[in-house]
Amino acid sequence: xxxxxxxxHLTAEQFDADRDAVIQRAMDAGVTRILTLATDVSSSRAAxxxxxxxxxxxxxxxxxxxxxxxxxxxxLRLIRELAAHPKVxxxxxxxxxxxxxxxxxxxxxxxFEQQLELAAELNLPVCIHxxxxxxxxxxxxxxFAPAPPRGALHAFSGDAALAQRAFDLxxxxxxxxxxxxxxxxxxxxxxxxxxxxxxLIETDAPYLTPHPWRGKRNEPAYVKLVAQxxxxxxxxxVAQVAAQTTHNALELFRLKGQ
Ligand code: NI
Numbered sequence: 570x571x572x573x574x575x576x577x578h579l580t581a582e583q584f585d586a587d588r589d590a591v592i593q594r595a596m597d598a599g600v601t602r603i604l605t606l607a608t609d610v611s612s613s614r615a616a617x618x619x620x621x622x623x624x625x626x627x628x629x630x631x632x633x634x635x636x637x638x639x640x641x642x643x644x645l646r647l648i649r650e651l652a653a654h655p656k657v658x659x660x661x662x663x664x665x666x667x668x669x670x671x672x673x674x675x676x677x678x679x680x681f682e683q684q685l686e687l688a689a690e691l692n693l694p695v696c697i698h699x700x701x702x703x704x705x706x707x708x709x710x711x712x713f714a715p716a717p718p719r720g721a722l723h724a725f726s727g728d729a730a731l732a733q734r735a736f737d738l739x740x741x742x743x744x745x746x747x748x749x750x751x752x753x754x755x756x757x758x759x760x761x762x763x764x765x766x767x768x769l770i771e772t773d774a775p776y777l778t779p780h781p782w783r784g785k786r787n788e789p790a791y792v793k794l795v796a797q798x799x800x801x802x803x804x805x806x807v808a809q810v811a812a813q814t815t816h817n818a819l820e821l822f823r824l825k826g827q
Contacts, residue, residue, distance in 0.1 A: 570599040570811045572796060573818040574789040575743055575769035576662070576696060576723045578606040579626065580615040582773035583786055592623055595789035599811070601625060603789050604822065606696055608633035612645050613651050620656035627822065629661035629696045631684050634677040636671055645683055652691055658822040660688040661696025662723060665709075666796045668701040681709060688718035695720035695820050696743075703727050707734050721769055721821060724777065728755075728761050736767050741817055743769035746779035746787060749798045762803035770795045770814045771823070
């Protein structure tokens, strides 16, 4: 079985004590590829360094919406330079977050649009963060002319209608730990309704830890629990879900043959 954790943060300080062991545990659990996401310039540099060290690790670099207040305009120039590295396969995570901070909404929008433009110019897909910003975010993509760069909506928290608008733009949606939570009543029907060819799996480690480890630190090995949840909802085997979601990720990040 080959699993692809399409979104995590391996450079987070929560992994400082045992990062190599965490990556080894993931490989032992069948996770053959991991995409680690940056949130600012310094974590972008760290993500590239980590990807250089491990064949299985690839990275997405960029300015996270929660990082825009501390970001400078020149940071986008640095991201552009860093994106030339062969293990940078996407820009991310980028997007809008009106849950943690509404006061930076205009600045978030500016960085989001500029990074979409950069991704389009560099011909890279994007990994998008959307928290309490569904309408604004999907409208930004729909209004992006002539077409937005391809991408994934990570930790998807919308409904089937929002997912359809994303699919119409050529996007995929990515699911993580929250679909395994016992109080998530809507996940099974949604997971059953969406086409499996449009779904990625992720951990968002060290955050959003799936059941039964909720409350503890998350790590990429647990992406199998996410695959298991989708398999249960759709009446498939974990292996089938792993194969299709890995195929989807390899296609989006243009890693076929790697
Ligand atoms: Ni994330």
